[in-house]
Every structure is written in structure tokens, then in C-alpha cells.
Amino acid sequence: xxxxxxxxxxxxxxxxxxxxxxxxxxxxxxxxxxxxxxxxxxxxxxxxxxxxxxxxxxxxxxxxxxxxxxxxxxxxxxxxxxxxxxxxxxxxxxxxxxxxxxxxxxxxxxxxxxxxxxxxxxxxxxxxxxxxxxxxxxxxxxxxxxxxxxxxxxxxxxxxxxxxxxxxxxxxxxxxxxxxxxxxxxxxxxxxxxxxxxxxxxxxxxxxxxxxxxxxxx
Numbered sequence: 001x002x003x004x005x006x007x008x009x010x011x012x013x014x015x016x017x018x019x020x021x022x023x024x025x026x027x028x029x030x031x032x033x034x035x036x037x038x039x040x041x042x043x044x045x046x047x048x049x050x051x052x053x054x055x056x057x058x059x060x061x062x063x064x065x066x067x068x069x070x071x072x073x074x075x076x077x078x079x080x081x082x083x084x085x086x087x088x089x090x091x092x093x094x095x096x097x098x099x100x101x102x103x104x105x106x107x108x109x110x111x112x113x114x115x116x117x118x119x120x121x122x123x124x125x126x127x128x129x130x131x132x133x134x135x136x137x138x139x140x141x142x143x144x145x146x147x148x149x150x151x152x153x154x155x156x157x158x159x160x161x162x163x164x165x166x167x168x169x170x171x172x173x174x175x176x177x178x179x180x181x182x183x184x185x186x187x188x189x190x191x192x193x194x195x196x197x198x199x200x201x202x203x204x205x206x207x208x209x210x211x212x213x214x215x216x217x218x
Contacts, residue, residue: 068188
């Protein structure tokens, strides 16, 4: 059985939603080869330990090595409702190198790379429309801290788009320097969506491992 979720990563909970600040290195969903240690398993154990009779319906997801906010709906109708909403997602990203402009928009279609089941690429023939906006928050000697906003939700979108302009994420060994997959410097820090004539917002601070990467890049 999975361990119980630490209170420190419970970003928000009510009768309808559970929002987790997922640590890097953890899958969101179980797979054939990995069960018992995924975020889904941890949520299930949390429900059982606290007598919560609710479903586990993912509304958002993150790559294994991306940290940050993941939404679970407790009822299918809530999952469906949220899927119809415009959920704004913001990330903190540490990208290699320094940027010439303080902000920018990347509009480039993304497709699965031929011959790979994992890797994506910019492909103007086969790709699906993708749009990413970025803003420079701080510049360091060898890297730049960005605030990134997604307008579409393609697989690996931020990683592919930043790599396409010559600034892959720090430690992104799939789209940057080749090597074993590691904790790439990407954190889902903010979610926002309309709710009952107001705006619901959830936030997650920069995790310690990314703070250490910032210090190393300064």
C-alpha cells in the first residue's frame, strides 16, 4: 500500500476537489510496470485513511519529472464540468542560457517524433497547433527563470517549445543534453478557473530542489 500523503503537498481540498502539489519523480497514474507508488495510489490511501468515500477522477496531469499542481475531482460530474472550463495553467521553468527578450510567445505545431513513442517535436506538416507564452522573471549566469503560461495542452509542450528556440529546460535530458531522464526544471505553480461567478486559484511554491538549481545557476 502507498504511504499516506504528506500534509505539506495537500494544496487544496473540499467536498468536490483534491489538489496535490506533486513532487518530481512520481507518476500520476499507475501503469502495468509501476503500481503502488503513483500519485493515484497515494490519493487512494489518503481517502482510505481518512474515511473519504469519493472517486479519484484526474482532471490534469504532469510528467513524472515535473512537479506541481494536479487536480483530482471527487465525482465524475465535477470532472466533466472542469473539463469544460478554461483552466489557466502557469509554470515556473528554469531554461538554459539567457534570453534576448523579456517576454515572448511561441506558436509552433507539435507532433510525436517519428520512431519514438515518447519524444515530441515541432512539425509544421503533421503537428497540432500549440501556443506557449513566457516571461523572464530572473536571469542568471547560465540560465533564466521563466513564468510560462499554456494556451494549449500538448504532450511535453513547454519542453518542446523552449528547446525549439534554443533554450531547453535545465536537466531536460530528452530535449536538451542527451542522457538518463532526470528532474527537469519545471514546476506547475498556479491553476485558475471560473467558479460560481468568482475565480478559483490554487498555488504551489517553488520546491527546494528547483531552488537548489537556481543557486547552482547563479
